[in-house]
Structures are given as C-alpha cells and as structure tokens.
Amino acid sequence: MKLGVEGYAPALFRKIVSQGARYAFAETAHNLQELAGQEISAQHVMRLTERIGTEWAAQRDREVEAFKQDRLARTYTQAPASAVAVMLDGGRLQVREDPSGPGVQKPEWNEPKYGCFLTLDTKPTRDDPQPEPPARFLDRAGVPTLVRQVQRLRAASTTREEPRKAARPAKRRKRTLPSRILLRTVIASMAGVEVFGYYVAVEVYKRGLDLAPRKGCICDGQKSNWTVYERHLKAWGFIPILDFLHLLTYLYAAAQAASGTEKERWARYTQWLTWAWQGQREKVLVALNRACQRAGEPPAGASESDPHCVLETARTYVTNNCDKMDYPRYRKLGLPVSSAPVESTIKQFNKRVKGTEKFWRPKAAEAVLQVRAAQLSGDAREDRLWATPRPLRAARYKPLRPAA
Amino acid sequence: MAEQTPEYKAGRAKFLEEAGVAFDRMMKEDQEQMITFDQMEDRALEVGGQLQRWLVEQCLAKAARRKAAAPPACCPKCGKTLQFAPAPKERRIRGRTGEVAVERQEGYCPSCRKAFFPSGPRVEAGG
Numbered sequence: 001m002k003l004g005v006e007g008y009a010p011a012l013f014r015k016i017v018s019q020g021a022r023y024a025f026a027e028t029a030h031n032l033q034e035l036a037g038q039e040i041s042a043q044h045v046m047r048l049t050e051r052i053g054t055e056w057a058a059q060r061d062r063e064v065e066a067f068k069q070d071r072l073a074r075t076y077t078q079a080p081a082s083a084v085a086v087m088l089d090g091g092r093l094q095v096r097e098d099p100s101g102p103g104v105q106k107p108e109w110n111e112p113k114y115g116c117f118l119t120l121d122t123k124p125t126r127d128d129p130q131p132e133p134p135a136r137f138l139d140r141a142g143v144p145t146l147v148r149q150v151q152r153l154r155a156a157s158t159t160r161e162e163p164r165k166a167a168r169p170a171k172r173r174k175r176t177l178p179s180r181i182l183l184r185t186v187i188a189s190m191a192g193v194e195v196f197g198y199y200v201a202v203e204v205y206k207r208g209l210d211l212a213p214r215k216g217c218i219c220d221g222q223k224s225n226w227t228v229y230e231r232h233l234k235a236w237g238f239i240p241i242l243d244f245l246h247l248l249t250y251l252y253a254a255a256q257a258a259s260g261t262e263k264e265r266w267a268r269y270t271q272w273l274t275w276a277w278q279g280q281r282e283k284v285l286v287a288l289n290r291a292c293q294r295a296g297e298p299p300a301g302a303s304e305s306d307p308h309c310v311l312e313t314a315r316t317y318v319t320n321n322c323d324k325m326d327y328p329r330y331r332k333l334g335l336p337v338s339s340a341p342v343e344s345t346i347k348q349f350n351k352r353v354k355g356t357e358k359f360w361r362p363k364a365a366e367a368v369l370q371v372r373a374a375q376l377s378g379d380a381r382e383d384r385l386w387a388t389p390r391p392l393r394a395a396r397y398k399p400l401r402p403a404a
Numbered sequence: 405m406a407e408q409t410p411e412y413k414a415g416r417a418k419f420l421e422e423a424g425v426a427f428d429r430m431m432k433e434d435q436e437q438m439i440t441f442d443q444m445e446d447r448a449l450e451v452g453g454q455l456q457r458w459l460v461e462q463c464l465a466k467a468a469r470r471k472a473a474a475p476p477a478c479c480p481k482c483g484k485t486l487q488f489a490p491a492p493k494e495r496r497i498r499g500r501t502g503e504v505a506v507e508r509q510e511g512y513c514p515s516c517r518k519a520f521f522p523s524g525p526r527v528e529a530g531g
Contacts, residue, residue, distance in 0.1 A: 003495075003506070008498050009498065
C-alpha cells in the first residue's frame with residue numbers, strides 16, 4: 001500500500017512535502033488548514049519535508065557512488081541532438097548552528113551551489129547570427145539599471161537594500177523569439193565544490209548531455225564554477241563561456257571609473273562592449289591596460305570602489321577569463337552567452353530559502369533544496385522520485401510481546 | 405466486472421444502505437439548516453466524506469483479509485520469519501478523505517529487534 005510510518009496517506013503526504021518545499025513551514029501549515037482542511041503543525045511539516053529531502057539526497061549520493069564506480073545508468077537512452085548548456089552559480093542563504101538550543105545560534109551566510117542543465121533548440125550557423133550587440137546593452141538609460149540588477153544578484157544581501165523607486169507602469173513587451181529551452185533540469189546543494197562537482201557530473205551523465213554535438217558551460221567568473229568545469233566538464237568537450245552580462249558590468253564599471261566626461265565614458269563603454277561582443281578580446285585587454293596605466297597605482301588603503309581598484313579588478317577579470325570570451329564562435333554554434341537561466345533559477349530557490357528571518361540548519365536546507373530542485377526540474381523528476389520505493393523504516397523500536 | 409461472490413454482494417448491499425443514509429442526511433435531516441449554498445455544500449461534503457472513508461475502509465479490510473491468507477512474511481533485513489501478534493494492529497491514517505482506520509499485522513523480528521508492517525511475503529516500501 002506504500003504507506004510510510006508517518007501516518008499519512010501517500011497523496012496527502014506528498015501534498016504536505018510539496019508545499020513545505022515551496023513556502024515557509026508556518027505558511028504551509030496555514031495553507032493546508034485553510035485550503036485543504038488539514039490540521040498540521042509547522043514543526044511537523046518541517047520534519048516531513050526534511051525526511052523526504054534527506055532520503056532524496058541519500059539517493060543522489062548513491063548515484064554519485066555508482067558514477068564513481070562506472071555503474072550509473074543513463075536516464076535517457078537517446079543523446080540530445082541539439083545544443084546543450086550547463087550553467088553553474090552560487091546563491092546565498094543564512095545558516096545557524098546545529099544542534100543548538102532554542103533560537104538562532106551563530107548565524108552566518110552560506111553559499112549553496114546551483115546548476116542548471118538545458119537542452120536547447122538551436123542550430124549552428126556559418127555566420128554570426130548577431131554580430132552587433134543587442135540594443136539594450138547600448139541603451140544609455142537602461143544599462144545602469146541592468147548593471148545594478150546583476151550586481152544585486154551578486155551582492156551578499158547582508159545589508160538592507162536601498163529603497164527602490166516606484167516602478168514605471170509596465171509596458172507590454174512583445175515577445176519576439178520563442179523560448180529556445182527544450183528542457184531544464186536543476187540541481188542544488190550546500191556541499192563544497194569538490195562534492196558538488198560530482199553532482200554536476202552525475203546530472204550531465206544521466207541526461208546524456210556529454211554526448212550532445214554542441215555543448216557549453218556558462219558561468220560568471222567565480223573560481224569555484226570553473227573548478228567544477230576543469231575537473232568534470234572539460235574532458236567531455238564542454239566549451240567554457242564567460243557570462244556576458246557579468247562581463248558587461250565589469251566593463252561598464254571600468255569605463256565609468258576611467259577619467260573623462262560623461263560622454264567620453266559612455267563612448268568608451270560602448271566601444272569596449274562592442275569589442276567584447278565581437279570577440280576582439282585583445283583590444284579590450286589593451287584598452288583596459290592603458291586605462292590602468294593612465295590611472296596609476298591605487299593609493300594605499302584604497303577601498304574597492306576606488307576608481308584605480310575598479311579598473312584593476314576589471315583588468316584582472318578580463319585577463320583571467322580571456323579564453324572564455326570568444327562570443328562570435330559561441331553564437332555560431334548556437335550556444336547561449338548569458339547565464340540568465342541559472343540566475344532566474346536561483347531566484348526561484350531564493351523565494352523559498354532566503355530571507356531575513358530564515359536561518360537554516362544545514363541539513364534541513366540541503367533537504368529542502370533537494371525537494372525544490374526536483375520540483376523545478378522539467379523532466380517529471382518529482383513524480384519519479386515519489387514513485388521510487390522509500391527506504392525501509394522500522395515501525396517502532398519497542399518489541400512486541402511474544403505471541404500467545 | 406468483479407466476480408459476484410456472496411461477500412461482494414453483501415458489501416454492495418451495505419454500500420447501498422450507507423448511500424441511502426447519506427442521501428437521507430442530505431435531503432431529509434435538519435432541512436431548516438439547508439438554506440444557503442454554503443450550508444448545502446458543507447452537508448454534501450460531510451456526507452460524501454463519510455461515504456468516501458467508508459469505501460476506503462472496506463477496500464483496506466479486503467486487502468487485510470487477502471494478506472492474512474498469504475504465507476508469513478520475512479524480515480526485510482535478515483530474512484528470518486517475523487513473529488506476529490495475535491490480533492492485527494489498528495493504525496490511523498490521515499488521507500485526503502479524512503482519517504481512516506487501517507488494520508495491519510505488525511511483524512516483529514527478534515533478531516533485528518524491529519517491527520514492520522509487511523504487506524505479504526515481501527515488505528512494501530515505507531514499512
């Protein structure tokens with residue numbers, strides 16, 4: 001009958017856990033009472049969600065072991081015929097000491113890691129399909145907002161955000177292109193980069209993404225992302241691609257930090273951005289070197305926002321990632337140049353796990369991330385996981401009296 | 405079409421009786437409290453829920469009888485035959501239709517010192 005020891009019918013049990021991974025536990029308990037007439041405490045929702053998430057995490061770890069021993073089976077029998085993309089990034093959530101007494105003890109920020117695995121409906125082309133940068137990257141009014149948005153995603157969020165201006169009435173934007181994403185699956189974990197690398201490798205292998213004809217790994221400049229790439233994805237032939245939006249923010253900041261009038265600074269930014277978009281990396285690097293030389297050495301004890309430091313940071317960023325900035329080639333291959341899908345995936349996770357009042361025990365956070373990742377994956381993964389037999393659990397530990 | 409055994413026929417008759425009670429509760433009893441749409445809907449949910457729970461319990465009882473006739477189950481860990489209490493144990497399971505009683509034979513493995521709710525010769529997932 002697939003009844004667990006929890007005292008809930010499987011369908012109701014799934015509803016509870018499913019809601020517990022989407023909303024705060026107290027909110028879930030309230031919603032279940034209000035919408036389904038089911039009386040359950042927030043604490044119990046947490047317990048049940050954590051139990052299922054932990055079971056799924058254990059199953060994932062078994063798959064990693066099987067992968068290491070070359071025994072893991074692929075989920076899909078056919079390799080993707082089009083392009084695929086792996087996008088990795090880190091998020092933020094607050095953790096607390098575990099075990100600890102009541103209340104939040106030793107809170108600190110932690111960086112969970114997220115991976116987004118996409119099959120794309122794109123075709124390779126002989127010529128660059130978009131040789132000129134998109135208009136919104138050259139929109140004088142829009143670029144500062146775009147830069148702020150990207151920087152906000154990267155910010156630690158430990159500080160209170162500045163109050164936003166009242167939003168302009170939303171314009172109905174015409175969607176010109178259909179979505180190119182055929183399938184998205186998602187993984188998330190609190191594990192370190194070493195272990196997370198294996199989770200990425202397992203997901204790629206299970207989905208057969210390593211067999212795709214065109215494949216790219218798109219990340220920002222964070223070192224841990226590229227460590228995963230070097231250890232697991234490079235050997236499979238994934239092409240490393242630096243997220244263009246992050247590069248844009250560095251170029252914009254550097255152009256603003258360099259001397260000159262507002263008009264000159266904007267002209268400098270558009271020039272650097274166009275070079276970067278067209279893959280003329282050497283020109284960008286030479287220009288940044290020149291700007292750094294002109295600015296001179298940063299004064300002792302200069303802050304991060306000091307113009308010298310901003311220029312130096314941009315130069316280091318471009319130097320370190322120069323080999324991942326051949327954007328015309330990536331576009332010809334039909335590969336994305338932006339890691340926006342993983343950023344939006346992180347936003348979906350953040351809605352559940354990040355908040356000023358949310359302090360997770362690492363184990364509970366890991367469990368909730370597993371359930372949420374299954375929900376966000378587009379391959380009916382959640383259904384499959386629920387259909388998988390759960391580990392045997394003893395009904396109770398008190399022995400029965402011997403039969404009469 | 406299910407086989408028309410005496411047990412089946414008795415069950416069906418009992419269901420019709422239960423359904424009749426539900427219908428009377430809906431259409432005859434306390435009609436002065438059946439004025440607004442919400443009142444009618446609440447009553448329908450109440451009697452319908454009772455009927456749903458009754459049906460689930462009948463199904464569970466049938467499954468329990470089937471299992472009782474099966475060979476004794478073994479411990480899923482060590483494989484030794486489980487000890488069974490003389491009477492089945494009642495568990496309350498909360499589902500979408502409300503709380504229902506499930507009678508299940510609890511087996512105890514003296515070697516592993518653990519109790520299970522086996523579904524037959526092999527133990528179902530989740531105990």
